[in-house]
Amino acid sequence: MRRRALCILAAAAGLPRPGSSSARADAASLITWSGPVLGGVGSIHLHHPDPVVARKLIKRSVAEIERLEMLFSLWRKDSQLSELNRHGVLAAPPPDMVGLLTAAQRAAALTGGLFDVTVQPLWGLYRGYFGVEDASPSGPPWVAVEAALTLVDQRRLLVSPDRIALAQKGMAVTLNGIAQGYITDRVVDLLRRAGVSQTLVDLGETRAIGGHPGGRPWQAALEDPEMPGRLWGEVDLVDRALATSGDGGFVFDPAGRFTHLLDPRSGRSPRLHRAVSVVAPDATLADSLSTAFSLMSEEDVAATLRLLPGVEAHVLRHDGGSTLLKGLA
Secondary structure: OOOOOEEEOHHHHOOOOOOOOEEEEEEOOEEEEEEEEOOEEEEEEEEOOOHHHHHHHHHHHHHHHHHHHHHHOOOOOOOHHHHHHHHOEEEOOOHHHHHHHHHHHHHHHHOOOOOOOOOHHHHHHHHHHHOOOOOOOOOOOHHHHHHHHOOOOHHHEEEOOOEEEEOOOOOOOOOOOOHHHHHHHHHHHHHHHOOOOOEEEEOOOEEEEOOOOOOOOEEEEEEOOOOOOOEEEEEEEOOOEEEEEEOOOOEOOOOOOOEOOOOOOOOOOOOOOOEEEEEEOOHHHHHHHHHHHOOOOHHHHHHHHOOOOOOEEEEEOOOOOEEEEEOOO
């Protein structure tokens, strides 16, 4: 799970940040909800003229979150993802599983394979290695990393509407770098179909429907993952999505040298940037790109963005400086 590195500015949202699993009316036209999403905490700030209708929409949104968690959760033994990893195949897979993995393949193509959902064997290697008392701080031996790398290759994840399969025994998938964005997009779709035009959905990744009812954009502050409370940037959102990845999200070792951001080519954590935030038309794309861009130099990020009109990346360097990189207008 990635530690959150952004927050919605309270003044822009018109509400205090939610802190419990509840739905409540904070103003005549605002209903807020916060609760668990894939091991993290998400929130919905729903502006609607009818509180009764708004609460029903919140209930439907929560049901959608729970339905999708049953597909994508890495930790629930009864999820569709767990079944795929256990048996290596899913026959007649749910359409949302096909849709998410197809989006993951598109992200892999855009990033030269750096976005790779089959890195789970590497994650398991590092978790197991550093889970042992007195593990060497230098990390697992290269021979073990090499063995895990033979199981990492998104091109050997076969996806079709009728069947999803892993081509080699021991391969496994993690959706932690894209599922929160996908769930955010599905909830946004649900609310838009219901006629909602001004709402903020923040389910691990953030997406705005329209602008703030006050006639301005929604505002999200970018927080330094290594210095909680230090804000290093601010992003305006109107019908856009924002996702952030950073080295501080999860570390395997006490020294923080080995993080959840694993390069599928080398098997190591490159630690190129302190954090990367991506603004894109949808949260699925923003989520996957923020993960992949964390493994890329600023030059390679800029080259990728030239293929992506309307997408931008905010890169926080380890020296505390930052760079804004934009795709074509």
